[in-house]
Structures are given as structure tokens and as C-alpha cells.
Amino acid sequence: MPSSKKPVEKLRTINPSGSKDKNFFELVYEVARQIPKGKVTSYGAIAACLGTKSSARMVGWAMNGAHHAKLKVPAHRVVNRNGMLTGKFHFSPPEKMEQLLKKEGIKVIDDKIVDFNKYFWDPIVELGF
DNA sequence: ACGCTGACTATTA
DNA sequence: CTAATAGCCAGCG
Numbered sequence: 001m002p003s004s005k006k007p008v009e010k011l012r013t014i015n016p017s018g019s020k021d022k023n024f025f026e027l028v029y030e031v032a033r034q035i036p037k038g039k040v041t042s043y044g045a046i047a048a049c050l051g052t053k054s055s056a057r058m059v060g061w062a063m064n065g066a067h068h069a070k071l072k073v074p075a076h077r078v079v080n081r082n083g084m085l086t087g088k089f090h091f092s093p094p095e096k097m098e099q100l101l102k103k104e105g106i107k108v109i110d111d112k113i114v115d116f117n118k119y120f121w122d123p124i125v126e127l128g129f
Numbered sequence: 130a131c132g133c134t135g136a137c138t139a140t141t142a
Numbered sequence: 143c144t145a146a147t148a149g150c151c152a153g154c155g
Contacts, residue, residue, distance in 0.1 A: 042138090044138060044139095047137080054137095054138085055137085055150050056150080057137050057152090058137090058151060058152075059137080060135075060137060061151080061152070080138085081139090087136030089136085090136055
């Protein structure tokens, strides 16, 4: 990953004529915002909620743009399937992610959430899917 | 226009 | 049990 460290502002340009792709990013942000404090979820869960469970990577990519999004998105509450903070290095200070999680009552050891299953928040279930 | 990379996940060896 | 591989889709050189 030597390259590809550019601002994702171009993400807004991906939509030529108001396709649904733009909506996809919006949906990701929306779902992420629904995550209650002290809870976490995975990229795959959000992807599945949107119907694109096979494209969990796109959710992660959406998070990339979440930082520049107008509305705040608790990206720190979104981790991978193992409960590991794989995206911590994408935060302003990488430590900010686990810092926020610990602040919300979630224990993080070695970049991994303790009792992940216990704090897991499934959008498919919680949002009524 | 082609190919590599990536905040993922599930499957196969 | 852990390691490698294959789908996934959009952005960038």
C-alpha cells in the first residue's frame, strides 16, 4: 500500500446521474450512526443489512469517506468480524479508536475487543430486517 | 484501458 | 489449529 493515500473526496463524484451507489454510502453512514453507544458491529453485518454482504470491503471503503462526511459517523464502532480494530490506523491518531471504545465501556486489548460477541450490535436484527 | 490495492469474509489446504 | 486463496467493487497510476 505504498500509494492510494489520497483524500476520498472524489467519492462524491462516483455518481454521475444519481445512481444508487451514492445511496450505498449514505446507507452505510446511516446504519453506522444507529449504532448505540457502547456497542459495536462489523463491516459484513452492515453490508448484509444493505444486501451487499459479499462486499464488506466496500463498507470499509465507505468508512474511509465517513471522515469527510458532513454528519458524524462513529466509525470507531465498526470493526472486522474478529472484533479487531483493523482500521485504527485510519484515524487521525490511531489510538483514538480504542480510546473512544474504552471510553464507552468497551475493553480493548491488543487492538481486539474483549467479549466482542457481547457488545455486538446486529443492524439486521436491531433495525428489524 | 489494464492491473494493483484495500478499514472484509468465507472457504479450502 | 493456522495459512493461503478466491470473490468482492471502486479508485488510482
